Structures are given as structure tokens and as C-alpha cells.
Amino acid sequence: MASTHPAGPTPPSESFGVYDRLHATAEFAELRHRYRGFAFPATVAFISWYALYIVMSMWAHDFMSQKVVGNINVALVFGLLQFLTTFVLAWLYARYSAAKLDPLARTLDEQYQREA
Template sequence: MANSEEFGALRKALRSFVFPMTAAFFLWYALYVLLSAYARDFMGTKVIGNINVALIFGLLQFVSTFLIAWLYARYASRKLDPPAERLKRRVEDGAA
């Protein structure tokens, strides 16, 4: 089954979401860390009251994490789950 065309297409569909999203999130996180380390004046800039740019960026890390999880759930239900279910049925039928 692992060598089948359907399984290869499923792996490709998974990778087409996971790899770019992982790279984007890593770059976003690295930007946050680098700015925190080397652009202290910018990150310390007050936006509203005691809320500064660093706090906003930190909170946006959580927002982006939940956004990615939500996007993945939507992507998986549309692009990954149906072919995975078909492959599962094929394996179970072949094993029965």
C-alpha cells in the first residue's frame, strides 16, 4: 500500500500543506525572537498604554498557532481525510 499511487498522492497533499506552513511559522517565530533580541527599541515601543509591540507580537504567536491548527483541520477534512478513508477501506477489504 505504501508504494501505491493513491498513498503517494496523499503524502504529497499532506506535505504541500505541512512544509510551507511549518516554514512560514518558523520564519514568523524567528522574526519575533530576532526582533526581541536585536530591536529592543522597536519592540519596546508603546502602542496603547503599557501595551508594547513585543506584547502584541507575542500574542500574535498564539493567534497564528490557532489559525494554523484551524486551517489544517479544514484542509485535512477536505483534502486528506477522504482519500485516507478510501485507502483504509481498501486495506481492510484486502485484509478481510
């Protein structure tokens, strides 16, 4: 019997059922657990670090205005470290994702493609 749907992607209404089945799997729960295991602590750490920078800038003026080298003071070093922290977190996430998230996500995608 011929398919009633044209070739191409599965219509959205049908793919919801597949997604619901995949969402209920242990693999999907593990993927969410692994993602949250990295994202939440990293977010809390970065926001705390940034808040420390703001608090120190507001209420520890004497400390933050101390010269480190030439006209470079502690506040400027803290500010530049914010950029470094952003890049380091992005790099760590990319490594973590490639090692822990992507293989599991590929497995789930293959299941989705088979069922859709």
C-alpha cells in the same frame, strides 16, 4: 476450509504485506504529497514568523518596546500574535485535512480493510 487465525485484527506480520502494497499505490503517494504540500510550507512559515519575533526581541529593542496602547508594547503584540498564529494554523490544517486528506485516507483505509 477454516481460517487458521482467530477472529479479530490481522496479525502484524500479515498486515505488513498489505501496507507495502498500499504504500506503493498512487493514492498513497498523492496523500503524502498533499500532506507535505501543507505541512512543510506551514511549518517553515510558522518557524520563520517565530524566529522574526525572537530576532526582533533580541536586536530591535527600541522598536519592540514602543508603546501601542497604554502599557502594551509591540513585543507583547508580537507575542500574542504567536498564539493567534498557532490557532489559525491548526484551524487551517483541520479544514485542509477534512477537504483534501481525509477522503483519500478513508479510501486507503477501505482498501486496507478489504485486503487485510
